[in-house]
């Protein structure tokens with residue numbers, strides 16, 4: 225009987241909360257965690273990230289990263305939440321997004337890039353993980369049915385929430401699945417191009433990342449020159465970029481401005 229009522233609850237909730245747009249072209253997915261719950265989790269992740277990392281103390285850089293991010297947000301398929309962009313001072317070659325609209329990039333990764341278009345590519349890729357609810361979907365799977373029902377019906381206690389945060393942050397930091405990465409690469413190139421950037425920034429970025437870590441696994445998406453997945457992602461990106469017109473592919477890459485900004489990095 226209990227099992228039946230749980231099934232029924234899930235069914236009703238699925239009907240009520242299904243069909244969130246999670247990508248270009250009106251792509252939909254079943255999402256049980258609401259925007260406000262996701263944003264609440266995001267705020268807690270953010271507090272944890274800030275307590276464990278050093279936020280770059282350069283207003284100009286934080287504003288620059290935010291400007292690039294907001295340009296992409298303005299054309300993405302999920303504008304109902306606020307997005308926050310933070311540069312973290314660390315030599316790690318890394319960038320990540322957590323559920324709820326939070327995107328972080330490390331100065332170690334910024335130093336490897338050579339243009340604004342590359343920065344837009346990484347930013348757009350991370351925004352795409354949020355649009356596609358990759359973290360939320362992993363969270364839904366990891367939490368299990370009963371916890372999810374508690375969360376969705378508002379009956380969750382603080383312990384449930386703590387568990388959710390721990391899992392969510394773990395998921396966000398451990399990287400997404402291969403198919404999630406493929407999707408974020410594809411959406412990312414689409415959104416950055418819509419926002420007016422040169423999509424070649426994406427392929428340039430992949431090549432720089434792959435070349436920068438010949439001997440060790442690169443924490444940013446595990447890009448590695450000899451890794452078959454990296455090669456596949458580079459060739460997929462190249463194929464997607466080639467579909468754009470010559471005009472779009474010859475847009476300014478923003479090298480001059482980026483070089484100035486890069487010189488400011490500690």
Ligand SMILES: [Zn+2]
Nearest residue numbers: 400405408445
């Ligand atoms: Zn990714």
